[in-house]
Amino acid sequence: MTKRTYTCGLDAAIAVMGGKWKGLILFSLGEGPLRFGELRRTVAGISERMLILQLREMEHSGLVHREVHHQVPPKVEYSLTDFGHSLNAAMAPLGEWGEENLERIEAIP
Template sequence: MTKRKYTCGFDAAIAVMGGKWRGLILFFLGDGPLRFGELRRAVAGISERMLILQLRELEASGLVHREVHHQVPLKVEYSLTEFGHSLRTALMPLGEWGEEHIERLENLP
């Protein structure tokens, strides 16, 4: 029998998220395709290097699609795949919970 990589579905979902930036990127891409600069402005506090790294990993995971439009100047857009939309849909209740309890969470030590 093959040993499973994840102990449960929650473990698998958290692993694909890999930190705070990926969830925010998925959240902002949920409204439609964004260019790199638009996404960087939307995700407050993320460095250019970190955004590049996270987008590459999300693309490798099949959650984000990168489309290059060959024009002058070169245009690159990022969008959610169907797989990415399904994860974003699953994360939305977590975001709603955060909004509901944001004041309490901000006051935690």
């Protein structure tokens, strides 16, 4: 019998997409592929270093695909994999809930 790493599906999902930035990156890439600079402008408040770290983690976990176009100047695009699209779809209801309750959430001290 194999020992389970996670206690439930929610635990596993949070492990893959946890943190402040990954959900916002997923949401931004849901519209289509973006270059690094475009992604940085889309995800307001994220530092360049943090975006690099988060993209590496997301690429390692299979959520994001990094494509390097060999040209001058170099061009790198990031896009969601099928796995990333499926997580983005699963997060959509949570985002809708947040929008519906935004005022109440912002009022929490």
